[in-house]
Amino acid sequence: MAEYSKKLHTTYGDMIAIIQGQHLEDSPTIQQHLCDCPQCQQRLFELSQTNRTLDVIGQMARDQRYPELSPERVLVYARHGIQKKIRGNIDPDSLLNQYIAYEIKKIKRSSFFAASFASLSLLIIVVGILIILIGNTLLGLTISATVGITGIFLFMFLNKVRKAYKQIDKLSKELQEEKVVSRNLSIDNEACE
Amino acid sequence: MTNIQLVERLRAGDPQVFCALIEQLQHPLTGYLHRLVGDREVALDLAQETFIQVYRKIGKTTGDLPLNAWIYRIATNYGLHYLKSRRLKQCVGFNVPELFDKSLAVAGPEEQVETRILVQQALGSLKPVDAAILQLHYGNGFTYEEIGQVLEVSSEAVRKRMARGVEKFRKVYGKVPSSKKM
Numbered sequence: 620m621a622e623y624s625k626k627l628h629t630t631y632g633d634m635i636a637i638i639q640g641q642h643l644e645d646s647p648t649i650q651q652h653l654c655d656c657p658q659c660q661q662r663l664f665e666l667s668q669t670n671r672t673l674d675v676i677g678q679m680a681r682d683q684r685y686p687e688l689s690p691e692r693v694l695v696y697a698r699h700g701i702q703k704k705i706r707g708n709i710d711p712d713s714l715l716n717q718y719i720a721y722e723i724k725k726i727k728r729s730s731f732f733a734a735s736f737a738s739l740s741l742l743i744i745v746v747g748i749l750i751i752l753i754g755n756t757l758l759g760l761t762i763s764a765t766v767g768i769t770g771i772f773l774f775m776f777l778n779k780v781r782k783a784y785k786q787i788d789k790l791s792k793e794l795q796e797e798k799v800v801s802r803n804l805s806i807d808n809e810a811c812e
Numbered sequence: 813m814t815n816i817q818l819v820e821r822l823r824a825g826d827p828q829v830f831c832a833l834i835e836q837l838q839h840p841l842t843g844y845l846h847r848l849v850g851d852r853e854v855a856l857d858l859a860q861e862t863f864i865q866v867y868r869k870i871g872k873t874t875g876d877l878p879l880n881a882w883i884y885r886i887a888t889n890y891g892l893h894y895l896k897s898r899r900l901k902q903c904v905g906f907n908v909p910e911l912f913d914k915s916l917a918v919a920g921p922e923e924q925v926e927t928r929i930l931v932q933q934a935l936g937s938l939k940p941v942d943a944a945i946l947q948l949h950y951g952n953g954f955t956y957e958e959i960g961q962v963l964e965v966s967s968e969a970v971r972k973r974m975a976r977g978v979e980k981f982r983k984v985y986g987k988v989p990s991s992k993k994m
Contacts, residue, residue: 670978672931673946675928676935677950677953679917679920680951684839685855688859688860688863693834693863
């Protein structure tokens with residue numbers, strides 16, 4: 620104990636534990652050291668001041684107020700996998716409109732990339748045809764591959780559009796039933812209470 | 813209802829239990845996220861996102877799940893991810909708003925406003941995960957063991973990180989002119 624007391628200063632972890640009244644295995648040894656070591660006493664004093672300052676966080680937590688989240692909306696988002704999320708009171712029509720707008724925006728963005736890629740590929744194809752006409756087979760094969768890749772991209776894009784419309788359609792039906800949300804999902808206010 | 817029963821009912825998709833869970837946790841969780849990310853609107857979005865994830869992922873968990881810690885883990889991951897992407901945006905020169913909004917400071921007694929701002933500023937300069945530990949402990953009253961469950965580390969690791977976090981906080985807070993301190 621005496622050796623510890625002389626050689627080892629108390630760690631910050633132990634000091635915080637002491638300040639917060641937590642149980643420590645070496646408590647008597649540490650207490651003894653703190654009595655003997657002015658340096659650790661000073662650090663303990665500083666740390667207890669910091670601890671008091673940090674208690675402000677707890678007071679902040681008690682004073683904070685927030686608008687209520689709507690469990691209905693959270694369930695709709697979770698169940699239908701809606702990515703564009705809006706807080707506030709749920710209105711199935713406006714939610715659907717906003718969702719459609721979001722999907723259209725996504726499709727537009729995809730179509731921009733698809734169109735850019737298709738234009739670039741077209742340019743390569745034209746240049747490739749010119750080269751084939753001159754007689755280079757390797758470039759001809761490269762062009763075939765490019766056409767294939769373009770086809771895949773266009774297919775992926777069209778598939779995306781199809782899925783988006785399917786999702787909108789599905790959501791539209793569900794939200795119509797759900798003026799809703801409550802009865803079908805058994806989560807109207809009564810259920811929540 | 814025990815934790816196991818609660819998890820089982822959530823896993824079964826019981827909307828009433830889910831509603832009750834949201835009502836019970838939304839304020840402390842949003843408050844925690846608000847103090848962590850420093851933006852009220854972002855915190856509200858992240859809290860909603862957390863509950864959506866809870867609903868979606870609860871089916872993949874087991875009955876002995878420590879529910880509270882698991883929910884805070886999801887929220888913490890969202891918060892830390894937001895802070896990471898925010899720092900990245902700052903690095904590449906995007907105009908990112910101030911790290912905390914004043915609503916955190918002005919909600920309490922007037923004489924504490926300045927201290928609250930300084931505390932938030934000091935916490936904002938720590939590593940996000942250290943700040944999260946301090947917020948959970950001082951703000952939400954989590955024990956080291958509970959924080960360990962949230963971060964998936966041992967209580968001893970939390971104790972060390974807590975000590976490191978407090979020490980860093982002390983140094984950063986110490987840099988603020990003394991007239992401004994509590």
